[in-house]
Amino acid sequence: MIQLLTPTHWKDYELIDCGDFEKLERFGNLVLSRPEPQAVWKKVMSPEEWKKKAHITFRGRSATSGEWVRHNKSVPDRWNVNYQNDEVSINLRLGLTSFKHVGVFPEQAVNWDYISSSIKSFKTPSPKVLNLFAYTGAASLIAKAAGADTTHVDSIKQVVNWANENQELSKLKDVRWVVEDALKFVKRELKRGKKYNGIILDPPAYGHGPNGEKWKLEDHIQEMMQDVVQLLDPQEHFLILNTYSLGFSSVIVENLIKTSFPQVKNLETGELFLQATSGIKLPLGVFGKFRTTS
Template identity: 80%
Template sequence: MIQLLTPTYWEDYELIDCGNFEKLERFGNIILIRPEPQAVWDKALSEAEWQKLHHIKFRGRSATAGDWLKKSPKTPDRWHIEYKNKDVAIKFRLGLTSFKHVGIFPEQAVNWDYISDNIRKFKTPSPKVLNLFAYTGGASLIAKAAGADTTHVDSIKQVVTWANENQEISGLKDIRWMVEDALKFVKREVKRGKTYNGIILDPPAYGNGPNGEKWKLEDNINEMIQDVIKLLDPEEHFLILNTYSLGFSSVIIENLIRNAFPQVQNLEIGELYLQATAGPKLPLGVFGKFFKNKGA
């Protein structure tokens, strides 16, 4: 069965409205207007309400970059928010980047809960978790806070530095940071005979490694999954594959996983979305995830 999942109550984040290729979001006490290519419908709230509510708006200069327009010069460029569930709490430093991002993908909170839930259920002491394409480290922080020996891999040094800052403000330590091409890292770990109890993948549609390696989701994801499966501890594990690509469906994710791992247990597939307070649902990626516990 294909599931639709959205984060439950999160005090520091709210999708207020979305439509006309934009979204109105609250991060802590800062409200932003950002582009959103999936929001092809009309806004639920009036334009006047959007203009009244927001503090900062992103204005694109090109397909990949732009500027932030503040209503008040006192509005900060950087600020902190917190995420907590029944098991753990973590903090993020947010910031205004030229690529419209602020350092967090809120829909991933659904996966963060899955990570902490499964780590808590593991009988393996200090289970090993690998976070690939790890960005600013939300999944890495959650895994570490839940008690995992955590390795964080991303090809961009600046975002790994950002993730380390998030580790510090979250009161955590000893996440293993790797600035490396994810596919190369996985292949090396396979050769070394390494295994992990948890693996998280959130690959981009396109990307580049630190040495110019090319990543294209539809060209490389099958090879990646075939190798990643070899790294899973056979007795106790979980895996999350999340993709944000207009051309990918959850059925594609299911086929990739079942082809690479025919004996998969407890497989869930579906779509992540954010529920706007004003009414619309904003789709933000498809996922496949599964787990196995000792004795299960």
């Protein structure tokens, strides 16, 4: 069954409107206007409304970089937001980067809820969770806050340092930080005979490891999936695969999981989106996830 899922209870985040290849969002008390390649339709709100609401706007110099233009001099470079559900609470430090990101992907909050509820349902004490392509660590911290022994893997040292800042903000400790190419790390864990109760994958369309390793989603995702499922504890486990690639559909993700793990049970697939308060929906990737149930 294909599902459409959106976060519904994050008080510190709001998608206000999107269209004309842009999106208007509130993170805490700050409202940002920045590019969004998926928003190919017209904006619902008027340009005057956007201008009135936005504290800061990202202006691209190229496809990969640009600068933030402040409409209010008091806008900070860094600020914090909170996320909580019925089981856990974390704090995240956000920041204005030269490549339009701020340090969190809000649509992933749906997956965070799945992570915390899965861990809380397990009988295994301190279940082991592996977060690959882990970015600034929101999913890692959700897992840790839910009681998991958590390993966080990303190829960029500065991003892992950012994740460690978020751990401190959230008053958590002992996440295992690993700066390495994700595929290399998985293969090494296989040789060591390691097992995990939860595995989270949010791979980019393109990327590079710390030693120049190249990652291209369509070229490497099948190999990654075939290796990763061998790390799953056979008794209690969950797995989340999330992709943000214009060429991928939820059917592709379903096929990847089923061919890599034919014995899969409780598989859910679908599309993540953000619901704007203006009424429009913004699609932001497809997912596949499954878990054991007691």
